[in-house]
Amino acid sequence: MRIGLSVAGVLRGVGAVFAAAALVSCTAATAEQPDDVEDSSEHDDALGSSYTKTQYPIVLCHGMAGFDSLFGVLDYFYGIESALTSGGARVYITQVPAFDSTEARGEALLAQIEDLVARTGDAKVNLIGHSHGGLDIRYVAAARPDLIASATSVGSPHQGAELADYLRANIKGGSFSEGVLSVFANSLGTLLGLLSGRTDPQDSLSALASLTSAGLDEFNAQYPAGLPSAWCGNGAAVENGIHFYSWSGTGVITNLLDTTDYPLGLTNFVYDEANDGLVGKCSSHLGVVIRDDYNMNHLDEVNQIIGLTALFSTNPKTVFRTHANRLKTEGL
Numbered sequence: 001m002r003i004g005l006s007v008a009g010v011l012r013g014v015g016a017v018f019a020a021a022a023l024v025s026c027t028a029a030t031a032e033q034p035d036d037v038e039d040s041s042e043h044d045d046a047l048g049s050s051y052t053k054t055q056y057p058i059v060l061c062h063g064m065a066g067f068d069s070l071f072g073v074l075d076y077f078y079g080i081e082s083a084l085t086s087g088g089a090r091v092y093i094t095q096v097p098a099f100d101s102t103e104a105r106g107e108a109l110l111a112q113i114e115d116l117v118a119r120t121g122d123a124k125v126n127l128i129g130h131s132h133g134g135l136d137i138r139y140v141a142a143a144r145p146d147l148i149a150s151a152t153s154v155g156s157p158h159q160g161a162e163l164a165d166y167l168r169a170n171i172k173g174g175s176f177s178e179g180v181l182s183v184f185a186n187s188l189g190t191l192l193g194l195l196s197g198r199t200d201p202q203d204s205l206s207a208l209a210s211l212t213s214a215g216l217d218e219f220n221a222q223y224p225a226g227l228p229s230a231w232c233g234n235g236a237a238v239e240n241g242i243h244f245y246s247w248s249g250t251g252v253i254t255n256l257l258d259t260t261d262y263p264l265g266l267t268n269f270v271y272d273e274a275n276d277g278l279v280g281k282c283s284s285h286l287g288v289v290i291r292d293d294y295n296m297n298h299l300d301e302v303n304q305i306i307g308l309t310a311l312f313s314t315n316p317k318t319v320f321r322t323h324a325n326r327l328k329t330e331g332l
């Protein structure tokens with residue numbers, strides 16, 4: 001539904017900044033990993049419509065510039081909600097300010113989770129967060145562990161995003177103006193909020209600060225549950241009674257028809273490690289690492305734009321469905 005367009009706008013802006021700074025570089029696409037194409041349809045045949053029927057509802061939590069519905073057409077988690085509900089899952093989609101600190105976004109998410117369980121009578125929920133949403137869910141998991149059965153992050157920068165460091169350094173160094181960036185991002189967030197019927201305050205610079213390595217060091221010290229104890233390792237499978245999982249991709253240019261691939265190719269060059277165009281592979285690790293090298297870029301992970309992802313690779317919807325089945329098998 002929603003996020004794809006906005007993120008595309010952000011990325012076009014970022015790409016333009018880079019081009020203007022004469023930083024055009026070869027896209028150094030990461031080596032493609034042969035994906036084993038999983039298809040859960042056979043499970044559906046075998047199990048009727050219960051393949052994704054988890055005990056607790058699944059809550060999808062968007063990343064930066066998220067909006068739950070833009071004109072009711074483009075879903076942030078494109079086609080993923082129906083892919084999950086078709087197998088029996090109950091799915092809810094939350095909305096927090098598009099650009100703000102993790103704490104502010106986390107507080108907004110927490111209120112929605114408390115409201116959700118009050119309305120449905122469910123004892124707990126399964127949280128799945130993409131990008132910044134994967135940090136928000138850690139905040140909620142720390143605040144109300146009693147309400148959270150599992151917390152899964154998809155392409156989230158738990159150790160910071162090098163792009164945020166790069167932007168922050170250039171703002172501080174005066175290469176481009178903090179004012180220009182904040183006006184641009186605040187306006188975008190407000191616009192998207194209005195289009196989707198929401199008018200949450202936007203704070204792009206807080207969002208940027210939250211995603212730098214320094215910002216994450218501070219956040220991680222306060223909210224360490226699920227984090228690996230060694231660089232690029234797995235975190236605890238269960239902590240505070242919550243099951244933690246993560247996955248991410250290292251594809252960048254995955255579909256030539258998707259124009260959002262090109263700015264991701266530009267941002268990719270500021271990274272030292274394999275990445276999805278915005279988040280490094282090892283930075284994405286939380287709890288049990290299901291896989292960190294899907295042939296997906298940051299937007300592919302939520303099946304954007306409108307399903308334009310790598311052909312002949314694992315379909316993002318399949319990864320979500322397989323994970324719902326994993327949660328179901330765990331009794332979550």
Ligand code: CA
Pocket residue numbers: 254255258261299300303304305308309310
């Ligand atoms: Ca794509």
